[in-house]
Every structure is written in structure tokens, then in C-alpha cells.
Amino acid sequence: MNSAETEFIAEKELVSIVPNFNYEVIYLISGDIGPFRAGLPVKVPIWLAMSLKRRQKCRIVPPRWMNVEDLEEVKKQELNERFFTKMPSEHYMVEAHLLLSVAADDIPRCEQIRTILKDIWDIRMSKLRSSVDQIIKTNAIHARLDHLTLMEINSIRPLLPHALDQLFRLQNGRGPSQASGSQAFTQ
């Protein structure tokens, strides 16, 4: 799964918007959306919110967690914990990226939010790398990583299984030679 696909999935998350038009309920396969009442918040998928925002048809209400104070708290917790902490949203990075890209004017202190999110992302990625390092070094059979978001998993998925395969092959490469040696020995 590449990042575009992850983004596609994340776009299904709901976000509140305040439309500046009136429209009745839209019936979609994923569920009904609306009715749109001008000036009143309504929950819509991010893809729709972005599309409406681009056409200046709505104002996006930032998700509850998307403010500097809460994110600072998350960051602090992430720093202090040894393991991954639960993120406020399963797609926090994608959501923030999408919303901040189109609706920077609706989100107060968006630059700060961007920075903090980047920090959180970096902390988590370094944690992820160090745990990968650890698993390889200790030759562990499995590792359990809770609270990883889809985006994070996909950042390492293209590489890690492949690398492990290679490692395995290398180890096996040594294995058969030993085996053949032993066979030679028995012969």
C-alpha cells in the first residue's frame, strides 16, 4: 500500500464543516451526508470537505485534537513513553496534512501545529527505526507495536519484510553450507 492509498483511506474520515449554502441530504454508499444548512456545522468526509473548501463553499472546523495545546500534550507523552502512544486520530498525519493544505485560514496557529505534528512524526519514526533495529539485532521472532497508524506502518512496510527476507536468505546461505558440511561429514 503506498501513501496515496493511505491518503485515500484517510479521506473517508469525517470532519466538521460549516457550509455557506443550503442543500438537502446527499445519499452516498458510505452513508447519508447532510443536510447542509448554511452556518451550521455538518460532518462530511474529508474529501468532500476539501472539495467544498477549494470552491469556497465552506469553512472547515478543525478536529478537536488539532490545536497546539493538545498536540503539545501528545508530543510530551510520546517523548516520555518508551512505547508508542495512542494518537488522537488513526490518520492524524494525513488528516492534518490535507486540512492544513487547504484550510490553513480556518485553523488557528496552523504553522505551529504543523511543526508539532512533524515533531511527533519524527519521534515516532525514530522509535520505529530503533525498534526495527532492536528486532534485527536480537533476532527476535516477533515484535509487537501498538498504536501505529496506517501511514507509519506503510512507511516501513515496503522495506522491512524485504530486508528480513534478505537477512533470512543470508542466514540460510550460511545454513546450507553448514548442512552440506555435515552431510560431507557423514559421508
Place this chain on the structure above:
Amino acid sequence: MSVSRRPMRYCHTEGHTDVCFSDDGKYIVTSGNDGDIRVWCGLEDDDPNSQCVGETAFAVAFKGETLFVATDNNKVQAYTFPQLEKDGIICNFTAPVTQIVISNNGKKVICGSRDMTIQICEMSSNNYETLSGHSAPILGVSVDPELKYLASSSCDGTIRIWSLETLKCVHIWSCLPECNSFKVAKCLGRTSWFPTNGKFIAVPDNTSIDLYKKDSWEKIKSFTDARILKPISIALFSCCGKYLAGSTISGEICIWNINQTMCVSYTEHPRHYTITAMAWNPANNGTIAFCDAAGQLGTIEGNLSLEAIEENVLEDEQSCPQPIDEEDDDDDENAISLDKIKSSVSQPCLGMQKFDIDSHSVKDDDDDDDDDASKMSAPTLKLQCPFQPASSPDHLEHRYMAWNSVGIIRSFSTTEENSVEVEFHDSSLHHALRLNNFLNHTLASLSEKAVLLACGARDTSPSKMVCVLLNSWDGSREWSVELPEGEVALAIACATNWVAVATNIRNLRFFTIAGAQREVLSLPGPIVCLAAQSNMLLVAYHHGLGLSFTLLSVERHGVEALVPFQPMPLSPHATLQWAGFSDEGTPCTVDSVGILRILSPKSFWLPLCDTRAKCKGKSDNYFVIGLSEKYQNVRCILCKGSHYPQTTPRPTVVEIPLKIPFCEISSEKSGLEEEFWRTQAIFDAVDSMCKVDMSYQREKEKAEKTIKETFIKLFALACRNGLEQRALDICRMMPSTQVVQLAIKYASKLGKMQLVERMSDMCDQITCGQTGQLTESHSRFIPSNKFSFHKKEAIKGNKNKSDDEDPFASQESSTGKENILLALKDKINSPANTPPSSIQKKVNPFKKNVKVVDSSANTEVNGGKDVAIGGKAPNGATSSSTLKVKQTGLWGKSPNSAGLSAKRPTFPQWFEKEKSALQEEFPDLDSRALSSVAVKRFKEVVLKKGSGAKPKDNSPNLSDYSQNSLSGSPQNTEDDITQSLLIANLQTDATEEITTPSISNTETKFEIAPDAKKRKLNDSSNPGGSFASKLAKFTFKK
């Protein structure tokens, strides 16, 4: 004296904070480390008037209309109040002033400074005298009310008494801890003189306060308390002289009754910060305002009746020379005060209502319009000043002038700009507007057609109103009108076709939207607010002690009072906070304690929501901007820690559901009751909107369904709990007998015979009341019901889920049901004024034809057209899952049959008639074969003839048919429902129960298949019908 300490609230940044009251006790003025002074209308004020006076403000004092503030520029600056404009410098020091006191007559201002000097300034002459002698910064000063002495405390550890005549130190106590700076001094050692005559001085001495006699400086008494462990910093007599308050450096505040040397109140600061300042409210001696070192403001409010205090004052005056010797008050008073002490200890936060009044009335003090009449009737009450619904107070720089369903009007009145911004929720209505506010408009109103602004009178210019038209087609974009001299606009409202303005001389003026003048009305009292929507105007005004309102209808031809002048309900001690209309046009109000009320069409007010109950924080509020009855919610903005929303960042509207304040709301019963009555309450509005807006149709159906469902659930709940009488009560509340029938059925399933009997009696009475005749049909109604019970006894063995949770968990074994349905049918027919004889007839074919059914069901299977439906019947009987499908099919089609089949005789009728002839013709056939032949013949003869013939006027036939065949006529909803249930029943009953009428049904149905679809569509728009069909479906699922 029971007291309560209000929660502390932030007022300044951390540091020394001073507090004082205005002379009338309405305002609390604080100064703090952030260099601001703030004027609070009581502790609850969320928008204190704030003024920056310097880097740091050290002390404030208030006298008359002047506020004295000491700042870091080493000066004492006077400010006018309440305008807070600079009014001269009182005195200069070389270091900041630590305390300012003002003599009772207001002529002398005494300031103690960090430069170790004290200055006494004469206000009249601007002369000043300096007292020097302290060897460290002055911490506090206090002045003898008789202006003979002055007391000062200093960081050098001494408290000195100075003679104001000789300006010499006359006495020294060394009772304070020494320190080297005001900043590090914890204990301020602030003294206090006995208020009326200064006979005594209270001097804090470590953990006690000592009382010394003037002149002789003998110690008379010492006040202490076991709970006080830290040094007392401030001593302060109440204004009446009855009480003495002392605060410690660890946040305890003790109040002693000085006559009894008894601690009457003890409160602790939650975080034990040092109390830096304390002030008694001069207007009511129960309240102390205090500030702590963290910059927080708190109040202690005591439940002292003012009269009692006055008495005490008198007493003290009479016994002026030796008030202290009066220690032995009579026993009664002692006993009472003991009780009070106990109550103060056990319930420290009760008894605050009295002061709530105060805090609310304080808010409205700007109301300076001439309300002499009402003032005379209620001299102590301040009237609420007029306001615009959903606006924030006009002293704010950025404020909302209006926020309604159309848009938002904001005003920015800073020094750089003064403008009004209008934004529309629906951008297709109009683009956003930005208007320069040259005239200083303070009132605004918005509708789909216009923006209305109004300003008060200024020096030369009269009060003016400006209306900006949004969609003018003649090029004139705005018009304005000047009110006559002396008349000031206090409230305005803008609707689609007219605007209204209420003025200070109690005129209510109407204009058309384009500015033509219309009626001028006289209001019975001072205006509070106006709210307009479409053609309605809600006027709220003061009348007597409370508010009144009227609802006017402004039509093309004139203004008319829809609701005459009437009192408006408000919660105790509350003011009106918002008034407006729901989306559906029902007038509604919100008061300051957050209760939302709507005006029911029966012209009383219903509380529909307690918005404050939905807040999490204590000082959070919802700023209401609208109400939707369609969605049953209130649109509002959550204001954290304030009453009004901020302009930036843009607040988000939240919708909170309506909830009637029912008792024990968490219980299931109350939940259902609440839902039932809430839906009832909004039903009228939704119903009336249906006629205008088709989108309300769905909501109406939903509401109807909810009412029925909650009713049935309530009924079932009562039945389950064995509360039969309550169940009957619930039945009585239900207007529709159709649902009552279902309830009867349910009750009979539960075996509650007595209840069923009473309910059917009740039904009788209701229908009697409705029709005023038809006694015969009723007498038949009851026996048929009873009959069902007998049958039920017989089949009791079959049913095992009758106590199922669901009210409609009826069974397939529905003999009883059938009978009820018959009964129901009876009842339904009866309003159609059918003669009893025909009703009798109705039942007969049902039974007679049983034989015929048998034969036809078998023989007709291959008999052509009938197969499609006739063949399904046995299936349906055996399998309940297919039954459901079938049922719906039948349901959709069956009512149709009546309409068409009425044009020609039905099979049973025809068969009845022709039976003998047929028997003659085919004497050798048995009954089964005979009927099959008959059916064929019937088709050939009758139906072909019928289809060939043009449809004729069928009304006589129709009624005949409806009585003779069970399919009935689709005359009304109830009929449809009965049918659906009935047909469903017939299908579920075993084949031997299948009757000829059902065949006739299927037959005719087939014939009119194209029509069936149309009918189905109709059915779907029929709320009662769909509800019943769902019920029926549900039944069969089970």
C-alpha cells in the same frame, strides 16, 4: 451567619493584587501586577471593564466618583468612574505606593509608600503633608474616621499611630515580622479603625487581632481562633462595625462578631495563597471581596439580613461608649447565632439567593432611561436594560451585534477602525458587507432582505436608524430615518417586509422595508427587546416587577396582536438573555440561567431545555442563537468561562438537543415521558409547517411515529410493572384510538383483563364523545372483545412469549387478534354512520364462506389469473419469512381492490345470489366443484362485463362493499391499517380460516394490478398506514 466562598477566579497576573468596592457596592475594582485595573460587576462578570494604567498597579481606592490608583510610576492617579478617564495626579513619591486610604468625608487621601513616607493629601487644596519616621517601606495605612489619628504599618516591624494634628507618632507597637521590602513582606499588618467613630483600632498581632482603645491605646480584647495558625495580615471592620474580618498569610479568612468575640465564619483559600487585600461591600455587609497573591479574586458572601445589621448599627450607636461591654446579649440572639454558626459550618454554600439578586441587578445598571414609574414601584430593583437578541455587550471593542439564522453582524470599534461587518451564512443570499460605522451604531438587526442599524443620540445629532437593503431593484441601496428629538432607539428588529424600532419614550414604530412609515404603537412599559420573523414581532418589555411580552402580527394591512400583552415567565432572579423565533416561527426565550422556553400554541410557555445543565464548567454558558423544532435542537455557542462568544477565533455553532426538565430524567420512564411530551410540544409547529414546506412532511411522520411508539412503550412499561391504573392514565392521554387499540391488544395478551375492560370502556366514551351516537356498534364492540378473551383462554397453551419485552410481540396464534381486529373494524366503520344491520351482515359472509374457501383454494390453483396470489396464501401460512414479503405486497395492493371492485358485484355476493341457480344447473356437482364452476362463471359473466363497462358512480356500492367484504374501503388511514392487519391475520391463520372475501380480494386485485402501484405510492405517504404496516410486519417476524 452562614457564609459561602465563591470559587476564586483569575483577575490579574501573579503578584500583589488590591481590591476595593465602589461606594454603592455594585462594582468590585481590582488592580494587579499586570498593570491593569478591572471593574467587575460582581464575581460573575465575565467581561470586566479593563483599563491599563501602567506596568504594575499596586493599590486602588474608591471614593465618590473617583478611583485612585497607585502605579509603578510612583504616583497616585485619579480616574473618573465609571468612564475611567484620567482625572489628575494626587501625589508623587520616590517609590511606589503600597496602600491608599481615603477619609470618610473624601477630603483626605492618605498614601503609604515604599519610600518609607506617608503622605496626607488634601483633595480640596492639593496641599499635602508628609509623615516620616518609619525606617522601612510602609505596608499599610489606615485612618481614624474622626480624622484624629492615622495608623501605619511598616516593614520595620512596627505599627505606628500618628496624630493628624501634630503629625507626630504617638504610639508604637512592634508586632510585625521585620523584612526589607514590600515585595517579600508576607504579613502586611494592616490595621482598621472602628467605622463609625474610630473608638477602637484593630491591630493584627501574629495569630490574633488585638483591639485597642483610642487615645489610651489600652488593649481591650483579642480575637483569635484555634484554626488560625499563621500570622494575620489584614484586619478589617465591616462597614456596620458589627463584624471584624481578619485574613492570614496562608489564605484563611475569619470573621468575628465583635460583641460576642466569637468567630462566626471561617473560610480557607483552596490553595492557601496569601490574601493581599480584602474589602467589605459597603452596600451589603455580608460580602467580602478579597484577592490573593496569585492575582485571583474571590468573594465571601454571608447571609446577613440587612435589617439586622441596621439594628445592630443603631444599637452600637446608642451604646457608643462601650459597645464591647455589651457582651451579654439576650439569650435568644445567642441561641440564634449559635445555630447560624452551626449551619455555617455544616453548609457553607447555602443561602446565597439574596446575593444572587444583587449580582444580577448589578449587571443592568446602565439602564439610565427614565423608568421612574417602575422605579417607584420597586425601588430596590434595577430593570434589565434593553438589548438586541444574540449580541454581545457594546463596551467590547470587537463584538457581535447580531447573530441569527441569516447571518452575523460584527462590530469593530477600535481606535484605528470603526466598522460593521455583515456576513451571511448562505453566501448565495448576499456577499459579505463591510460598512463604515461613522454614526457609531450600537444596535443591529438582520433579515434576508435588509440590514438594520441604529445609533443612540449624540451631542447634536438625534438617534438615527439606517437600513441597508440587500436586494433592492431600484438602485436605492439604503435609507435612513432620524427619530424625533428626545427619542432614542433602544431596540430594533428587522423582518422581510418591515422593520420595527422601540424607543425610550415607549413608542414602537413600524416602517416598511423600503422606509415608508407605518403604525406607531405605544408600549405599556420600557422595552427589553424585539425579535422579528416573517410577519411576527415578539416584544418583551418591563411591566410591574417582571417582564411582559406581546406577539404582534404585522400584515400588509396592519398590525394585530396575536397574543395580547401578557406576563413573560422567567426563572427566579434571572433576566432575559435571548428572545427570538424557532425556525418554524414559534416564539422562544432564553433567560440568564439558561432555561429555554417556547410559546405553545395554547399560549403558555413551556421550558424545553436547560442549556446550563449541558455545560461542563461552572462558569461556562451557551450563547443561544436559534432553535430548530424540526431537528429538536438548540443552536448555540459554547462560551467557556463567559457569557458571550469571542469574535476570534470564529466560534463554532453547536446544536444541543432539547430536553424538557422532567423529574428523575435518568429513569427509563421519564426518558420516554420526556420524549413523548417533547414531541407533542413541537408537533404543532411541524404540522403547520407541513402545509408550507414539504420537507417537513418526513419530520411530521417521524414525530407521529415517535409519539405512538413512546406511548406504546410507556404503556408497556406500566403494564410490565403492574401499574394498570397508570397504564390507563397513559391511554387516556392518547388522542388516537387506533394506538389505543394496539394497547388493548397488548394488554389482553398480557392477560390484564381488568385493564382491557376499562380501556375499552374508555374507548367507548371517547368514540361516544366523538360521534355522539352509534351506541349499537359500541355495544357490539365490547362483546366482541370479550369474546376474544374466551378464545384466548383456549389457546393459552400455544403462546409462550407473551411476556416478551416488546409490546408487539404478539403471536401467530392470533384468534384473539382476529377478534380484536373485527372489533376494530367495527369501530372504524361506525363513524361512517353505517346502519347496524349492515354491520351484522359484515360478519356473516366471513363465516359462511368458510366452506367455499376450501374448495376455491384447491380448485383455483390452476384456475388462471388467480394463481399468482391465491397460490401464495398457503405458503404464507406455513412460512413466516415469506409471509412478510407477501404481507407487504398485499398491503400495498389490497386497499385498491375496494375502489375497483365496488364497481361490480364481488364473487361472494354474486355467488350468494347465483348459488341456487347454479345448483339447479349443475345438480350433480358437490359443493367444491360447484364453487369452482361458479368462479369461472363469475369471471366470464361479471368481470368481463365489468371491464367492458365504463366505471360509474360507485358511491352506494362502495359503502356496501366495505361492509360486506372484509377488505373495506380505503376511506381513511385507520381503515387501511385494519385491513393490513386483517389481511395479515388471515394469511397467518391456517388455510381453513381463509375466506371468500380474501379471494375476492385477490381476484379484484389482480384485475387492477396497474393501479396497485399508484396506491402503494399513496400508502408510503400515509404515516399512520406505514406505521401500522410495520407493526404488522413486526408481528409476523416474531
